[in-house]
Amino acid sequence: MTLPEGTLPSSFRDPAGYVFRRDGVLYRGIRAPGRPHYDTLMSSGLYDELVAAGLLIRHEEVPASGDHPDDLYKVIRPEEIPFVSYPYEWSFSQLQDAALATLEVEKRALARGLSLVDASAYNIQFLRGRPVLIDTLSLRKAVDGEPWTAYRQYCQHFLAPLALMSLRDVRLGQLLRVHLDGIPLDLAAALLPLGSRRRPSLLLHVHLHARSQKRFEARSIPAARRTIGRHALLGLVDSLESGTRKLRWRPSGTEWADYYEDTNYTREGLEDKRKTVEEFVAAVRPRTIWDFGGNVGPFSRAAAASGAHTVSFDIDPACVEKNYLRVRAEKEGNILPLLQDLTNPSPPAGWENEERMGLFERGPAEAVLALALIHHLAIGNNVPLDRVARLFARAGRHLLVEFVPKSDSQVKRLLVTREDIFVSYTQAEFEKAFGDLFEIRRRVPLKGSERTLYIMEKK
Amino acid sequence: MTHHHALRILAAGLVLGCGFAVVTAAGYIDPGTGSYMLQVAIAFLVGIAFSVKVFWKKIRAFLSKIRSGKKGKDVDAA
Numbered sequence: 001m002t003l004p005e006g007t008l009p010s011s012f013r014d015p016a017g018y019v020f021r022r023d024g025v026l027y028r029g030i031r032a033p034g035r036p037h038y039d040t041l042m043s044s045g046l047y048d049e050l051v052a053a054g055l056l057i058r059h060e061e062v063p064a065s066g067d068h069p070d071d072l073y074k075v076i077r078p079e080e081i082p083f084v085s086y087p088y089e090w091s092f093s094q095l096q097d098a099a100l101a102t103l104e105v106e107k108r109a110l111a112r113g114l115s116l117v118d119a120s121a122y123n124i125q126f127l128r129g130r131p132v133l134i135d136t137l138s139l140r141k142a143v144d145g146e147p148w149t150a151y152r153q154y155c156q157h158f159l160a161p162l163a164l165m166s167l168r169d170v171r172l173g174q175l176l177r178v179h180l181d182g183i184p185l186d187l188a189a190a191l192l193p194l195g196s197r198r199r200p201s202l203l204l205h206v207h208l209h210a211r212s213q214k215r216f217e218a219r220s221i222p223a224a225r226r227t228i229g230r231h232a233l234l235g236l237v238d239s240l241e242s243g244t245r246k247l248r249w250r251p252s253g254t255e256w257a258d259y260y261e262d263t264n265y266t267r268e269g270l271e272d273k274r275k276t277v278e279e280f281v282a283a284v285r286p287r288t289i290w291d292f293g294g295n296v297g298p299f300s301r302a303a304a305a306s307g308a309h310t311v312s313f314d315i316d317p318a319c320v321e322k323n324y325l326r327v328r329a330e331k332e333g334n335i336l337p338l339l340q341d342l343t344n345p346s347p348p349a350g351w352e353n354e355e356r357m358g359l360f361e362r363g364p365a366e367a368v369l370a371l372a373l374i375h376h377l378a379i380g381n382n383v384p385l386d387r388v389a390r391l392f393a394r395a396g397r398h399l400l401v402e403f404v405p406k407s408d409s410q411v412k413r414l415l416v417t418r419e420d421i422f423v424s425y426t427q428a429e430f431e432k433a434f435g436d437l438f439e440i441r442r443r444v445p446l447k448g449s450e451r452t453l454y455i456m457e458k459k
Numbered sequence: 460m461t462h463h464h465a466l467r468i469l470a471a472g473l474v475l476g477c478g479f480a481v482v483t484a485a486g487y488i489d490p491g492t493g494s495y496m497l498q499v500a501i502a503f504l505v506g507i508a509f510s511v512k513v514f515w516k517k518i519r520a521f522l523s524k525i526r527s528g529k530k531g532k533d534v535d536a537a
Contacts, residue, residue, distance in 0.1 A: 147495050238508075
């Protein structure tokens with residue numbers, strides 16, 4: 001029979017199993033082809049080892065109920081990921097940590113006679129601040145002498161984008177949004193600087209790899225061919241690991257990363273704002289928060305202190321990077337910094353536009369923060385205030401939003417190079433536009449500025 | 460592990476880096492012929508590099524053991 005109702009559109013490719021949601025709970029069905037691999041994973045001790053190391057999602061076996069294919073072997077219920085994110089939303093270090101986690105899983109798997117059958121970046125998610133493999137069925141019994149099946153995928157999903165971000169331009173990570181199976185290696189090789197060939201790992205795994213793909217294009221693997229030994233396989237993973245680890249990117253020189261060191265906020269104003277965020281969160285008690293324009297995350301942290309899972313979105317890769325490095329250093333498990341351009345949010349993508357969710361399909365959040373953001377959308381991007389209100393109404397139920405008037409130096413800065421066509425950008429118009437969709441519960445004028453914070457709830 | 464053991468790993472890397480056999484590619488992910496053949500081609504190289512690395516680590520561990528032994532520290536901790 002076909003897969004049961006509620007099967008996620010991201011899991012139809014693998015004959016060994018499928019992921020489905022029933023009564024709001026996520027499950028994974030394991031079918032006959034996945035049985036020997038799953039049993040080996042569980043009996044070899046690898047599952048326990050990886051879960052203990054925080055590298056693999058924890059699951060429990062549950063009785064199967066409802067309709068399933070005839071060859072169903074078992075149903076497992078994995079721990080839920082609070083917010084599913086994608087590699088084109090990660091900062092450099094998030095992608096690098098996801099890459100290293102993949103290789104660590106492969107190393108530990110090889111030691112116990114298993115191997116990752118794929119190395120898709122989409123199989124990694126961030127849980128409690130750290131990357132974790134979510135595809136339990138991607139660990140299969142290793143076949144003696146067989147090269148690493150996932151080698152191409154690792155290079156396309158991780159090594160090539162990281163090399164491009166590190167050695168050419170961090171914004172090239174966005175190529176992953178178009179190339180869902182990773183950046184084609186011939187494209188990466190063409191875009192990388194010449195000097196990248198001096199790095200042995202990039203020379204081998206990107207440049208020569210691209211040439212090898214071209215040479216063997218549309219040719220099958222020879223029937224009698226050379227195989228590689230276990231030691232060489234460990235060498236391959238080690239080479240990928242050192243190549244990945246050596247890539248660096250330092251966030252500096254971007255417009256926003258030093259924002260809080262370069263604005264007219266008074267200490268008092270910032271404190272006032274932080275206090276209002278805390279009061280808002282204490283009153284609403286949301287379990288999920290989206291902080292739009294989160295910068296390096298000062299107010300995400302104020303909000304996350306309540307224990308709510310907080311996604312801190314920003315358009316600037318340097319901000320997201322700095323935010324993530326802090327999350328990692330401080331082990332802040334309930335903050336997830338992500339790259340997001342609100343004027344062009346992550347779209348639904350992949351097969352039938354259903355494999356990867358758009359931003360709004362992953363919501364709504366219970367509460368939304370939009371601090372020092374409105375003027376960038378309304379004036380910086382010519383978005384009418386009623387459309388801004390509509391976007392926030394889609395994003396979540398409770399809203400804390402800051403209105404920044406034209407008299408504010410930051411807005412003046414936006415208008416300095418252009419004609420002021422924004423006659424309706426006034427506080428009264430703002431209240432009218434938002435008032436159509438939200439109840440305005442509270443207004444908090446910010447000390448030391450002409451800005452106002454609004455606490456609102458969707459009608 | 461002694462440095463003799465490390466030498467054996469180095470030799471194993473040289474010998475076992477690649478061999479001849481017939482196997483079939485399994486799994487639902489296409490490894491890609493070019494990616495497959497490149498791994499076979501570089502197996503020897505990455506195998507050697509890995510052996511040298513492991514060997515070098517052993518030498519360093521051995522030296523630091525001697526040094527810490529001279530300083531009268533707990534050698535078992537090395």
